[in-house]
Amino acid sequence: MSLSNEEIERYGxxxxxxxxxxxxxxxxxxASVLVVGTGGLGAPVAMYLAxxxxxxxxxxxxxxxxVSNIHRQVIHTEDSVGIAKTTxxxxxxxxxxxxxxxxxxxxxxxxxxxxDTLRPYDIIVDCTDNVPTRYLLNDACVMLGKPLVSxxxxxxxxxxTVYHYHGGPCYRCLFPTPPPPETVTNCxxxxxxxxxxxxxxSLQALEVLKMVALGESAFAGRMLLADGLAxxxxxxxxxxxxxxCAVCGDEPTIKELVDYVQFCGARxxxxxxxxxx
Amino acid sequence: MSLSNEEIERYGxxxxxxxxxxxxxxxxxxASVLVVGTGGLGAPVAMYLAxxxxxxxxxxxxxxxxVSNIHRQVIHTEDSVGIAKTTxxxxxxxxxxxxxxxxxxxxxxxxxxxxDTLRPYDIIVDCTDNVPTRYLLNDACVMLGKPLVSxxxxxxxxxxTVYHYHGGPCYRCLFPTPPPPETVTNCxxxxxxxxxxxxxxSLQALEVLKMVALGESAFAGRMLLADGLAxxxxxxxxxxxxxxCAVCGDEPTIKELVDYVQFCGARxxxxxxxxxx
Amino acid sequence: MVSLELRFSGGMELLFGGTKAVTVDVPLxxxxxxxxxxLPWMRDHLLKxxxxxxxxGDSVRPGILVLINDADWELEGDLEYALKASxxxxxxxxxxxx
Amino acid sequence: MVSLELRFSGGMELLFGGTKAVTVDVPLxxxxxxxxxxLPWMRDHLLKxxxxxxxxGDSVRPGILVLINDADWELEGDLEYALKASxxxxxxxxxxxx
Ligand SMILES: [Zn+2]
Ligand SMILES: [Zn+2]
Numbered sequence: 001m002s003l004s005n006e007e008i009e010r011y012g013x014x015x016x017x018x019x020x021x022x023x024x025x026x027x028x029x030x031a032s033v034l035v036v037g038t039g040g041l042g043a044p045v046a047m048y049l050a051x052x053x054x055x056x057x058x059x060x061x062x063x064x065x066x067v068s069n070i071h072r073q074v075i076h077t078e079d080s081v082g083i084a085k086t087t088x089x090x091x092x093x094x095x096x097x098x099x100x101x102x103x104x105x106x107x108x109x110x111x112x113x114x115x116d117t118l119r120p121y122d123i124i125v126d127c128t129d130n131v132p133t134r135y136l137l138n139d140a141c142v143m144l145g146k147p148l149v150s151x152x153x154x155x156x157x158x159x160x161t162v163y164h165y166h167g168g169p170c171y172r173c174l175f176p177t178p179p180p181p182e183t184v185t186n187c188x189x190x191x192x193x194x195x196x197x198x199x200x201x202s203l204q205a206l207e208v209l210k211m212v213a214l215g216e217s218a219f220a221g222r223m224l225l226a227d228g229l230a231x232x233x234x235x236x237x238x239x240x241x242x243x244x245c246a247v248c249g250d251e252p253t254i255k256e257l258v259d260y261v262q263f264c265g266a267r268x269x270x271x272x273x274x275x276x277x
Numbered sequence: 278m279s280l281s282n283e284e285i286e287r288y289g290x291x292x293x294x295x296x297x298x299x300x301x302x303x304x305x306x307x308a309s310v311l312v313v314g315t316g317g318l319g320a321p322v323a324m325y326l327a328x329x330x331x332x333x334x335x336x337x338x339x340x341x342x343x344v345s346n347i348h349r350q351v352i353h354t355e356d357s358v359g360i361a362k363t364t365x366x367x368x369x370x371x372x373x374x375x376x377x378x379x380x381x382x383x384x385x386x387x388x389x390x391x392x393d394t395l396r397p398y399d400i401i402v403d404c405t406d407n408v409p410t411r412y413l414l415n416d417a418c419v420m421l422g423k424p425l426v427s428x429x430x431x432x433x434x435x436x437x438t439v440y441h442y443h444g445g446p447c448y449r450c451l452f453p454t455p456p457p458p459e460t461v462t463n464c465x466x467x468x469x470x471x472x473x474x475x476x477x478x479s480l481q482a483l484e485v486l487k488m489v490a491l492g493e494s495a496f497a498g499r500m501l502l503a504d505g506l507a508x509x510x511x512x513x514x515x516x517x518x519x520x521x522c523a524v525c526g527d528e529p530t531i532k533e534l535v536d537y538v539q540f541c542g543a544r545x546x547x548x549x550x551x552x553x554x
Numbered sequence: 555m556v557s558l559e560l561r562f563s564g565g566m567e568l569l570f571g572g573t574k575a576v577t578v579d580v581p582l583x584x585x586x587x588x589x590x591x592x593l594p595w596m597r598d599h600l601l602k603x604x605x606x607x608x609x610x611g612d613s614v615r616p617g618i619l620v621l622i623n624d625a626d627w628e629l630e631g632d633l634e635y636a637l638k639a640s641x642x643x644x645x646x647x648x649x650x651x652x
Numbered sequence: 653m654v655s656l657e658l659r660f661s662g663g664m665e666l667l668f669g670g671t672k673a674v675t676v677d678v679p680l681x682x683x684x685x686x687x688x689x690x691l692p693w694m695r696d697h698l699l700k701x702x703x704x705x706x707x708x709g710d711s712v713r714p715g716i717l718v719l720i721n722d723a724d725w726e727l728e729g730d731l732e733y734a735l736k737a738s739x740x741x742x743x744x745x746x747x748x749x750x
Binding site (some may be wrong): 384429 | 661662663672704705713714715717719722723724726727742743745746747748749750
């Protein structure tokens with residue numbers, strides 16, 4: 001594989017970084033990344049990865065664009081209200097960079113389709129909005145041996161880590177038991193500011209590029225805790241992989257995907273509900 | 278001024294934040310913000326402010342879109358290569374939110390036009406790429422009594438602060454003397470990753486929304502230092518306003534805008550040069 | 555008495571009356587008392603509502619990450635960690651939104 | 653001897669052979685020696701190239717922000733700040749790109 005003159009011109013400002021260079025750009029071109037969720041986090045992740053020249057970019061979403069999405073999901077437009085989010089996102093990305101191969105997965109991920117959907121990709125990016133899908137992605141990534149770049153946001157806060165990478169823990173190592181459904185708030189119910197998802201999604205895209213081009217991440221076994229209201233950032237050390245983990249441990253008890261809705265007692269369907277003001 | 282049902286639906290997910298609510302959204306709708314530079318930082322700043330429903334959004338740039346911009350300046354598209362950046366940005370923003378009033382300022386800011394350009398706006402966002410324009414914006418903001426939300430990025434690093442706000446210092450309080458031109462590297466020469474500008478620009482937009490809706494910022498008199506390679510963030514306390522400052526001090530010696538190119542010994546024209554690989 | 559700095563984020567602060575950070579003198583013996591002692595004391599003296607959203611059995615409920623001096627408490631022995639003066643202990647509700 | 657943690661960022665590390673952080677025992681007297689003494693020592697012992705890009709007169713050159721224990725050194729007396737053991741001193745080249 002090589003780079004055309006047009007690609008060298010297009011990506012020149014990232015290729016002149018000493019730790020990217022031509023080898024880094026070629027690695028980016030050869031990489032395939034799956035962005036799960038094309039909402040508040042998925043919008044900047046997809047835009048920055050596409051613009052950086054990722055070879056193949058998969059987009060997973062089952063939802064259609066609603067006008068209440070656009071305040072934070074800046075990849076979608078007024079014209080795309082009502083159409084599939086994957087299609088809306090793909091159209092925006094193609095306008096920005098037609099060199100990338102885009103793959104739409106317009107579906108609700110579940111135990112029946114997750115392994116086949118994730119298998120062709122090198123890195124999975126969790127931009128979802130619900131607990132069952134987060135456990136599903138975690139288990140599927142462990143079973144397939146892929147790293148999971150996980151971001152989340154709510155109100156003014158955000159969290160970021162990379163699971164199952166370079167000996168670090170998986171999501172279940174940290175959270176063997178799902179949270180009680182009544183403690184879980186999604187962005188539709190709790191609210192969120194667009195720039196908070198923008199900051200977290202940008203950081204997820206940055207970790208993907210570092211993993212692809214440099215073979216490393218600052219967030220394997222570490223978690224960023226961002227408080228956008230206070231302007232406070234904290235990076236903390238996490239436990240390592242747990243030998244007793246049900247999915248990535250030495251004697252895993254979960255060897256195939258399970259029913260995550262039942263496991264979490266919550267539904268993965270984050271459909272927009274009317275706002276109570 | 279009031280909010281239509283369509284606006285309440287569109288902005289609902291930020292209005293349910295207890296510290297935003299209807300009064301915060303009305304303040305956002307009444308605000309006017311000028312984004313100076315529609316490049317790597319300006320792209321996310323403009324997108325998130327437009328999508329959040331800022332009443333009037335001004336866009337300043339003198340440049341046209343080049344294919345080498347798109348890797349980080351994700352507001353621009355392949356179709357807009359060669360056209361004015363302000364026009365390209367405005368077209369993208371109108372697709373996302375047609376409720377906002379956009380004003381294009383397709384010009385190179387200098388001492389002759391800066392005060393008139395900045396005067397109609399409440400808050401100025403510095404997304405520029407050169408030292409002379411940073412001093413120009415600072416001095417103009419002090420003379421007009423406006424806060425300046427300043428971001429910068431290079432390679433994997435970023436810096437953020439809010440100048441001349443709530444008794445905090447201005448740019449000249451920190452840096453009375455400009456840096457020697459040979460120590461200044463812009464993104465075209467030093468390189469930068471798109472997600473780094475994405476993270477910083479998102480944070481600039483977040484501070485603007487907090488200033489508008491809450492009347493406060495976490496970064497008046499404080500600076501965020503972000504190291505994207507190490508995943509390390511540091512927020513530091515800055516000196517207060519300096520009584521001896523040449524522009525915001527007790528006895529200012531600079532009472533009108535000067536020749537910033539001469540003052541800095543550098544040109545504000547950040548035209549793309551060919552990349553040496 | 556042991557003086558601790560307690561912090562709450564990610565929504566945990568809502569259970570503690572909106573407090574994001576508090577320095578408290580806890581009537582427990584430094585070097586001897588552990589996290590196992592601190593949690594019920596916090597529940598009884600600081601928690602403002604719904605104890606079941608803070609504790610589950612003798613530990614925190616699932617979905618809360620506890621940090622002791624910027625490290626996951628699992629690295630420090632979790633419930634058996636012996637409290638020292640000036641320890642900073644953070645309780646974070648993990649987020650799932652996007 | 654005073655043991656200091658020195659950090660370089662924003663491009664400053666390029667003048668110091670790529671070092672981003674170093675703990676050094678500086679042959680200066682804690683409590684007596686100041687930043688005015690540290691800067692020339694750094695220039696003579698740590699700097700790898702182009703001293704004019706680090707110092708200007710007896711201070712740092714314009715465009716460098718100096719932090720002492722996470723605060724702008726101007727708040728600490730800048731050149732007159734008396735060095736203490738374990739001080740963390742950061743030299744940051746300010747960025748202008750966008
Ligand atoms: Zn595990
Ligand atoms: Zn000043």
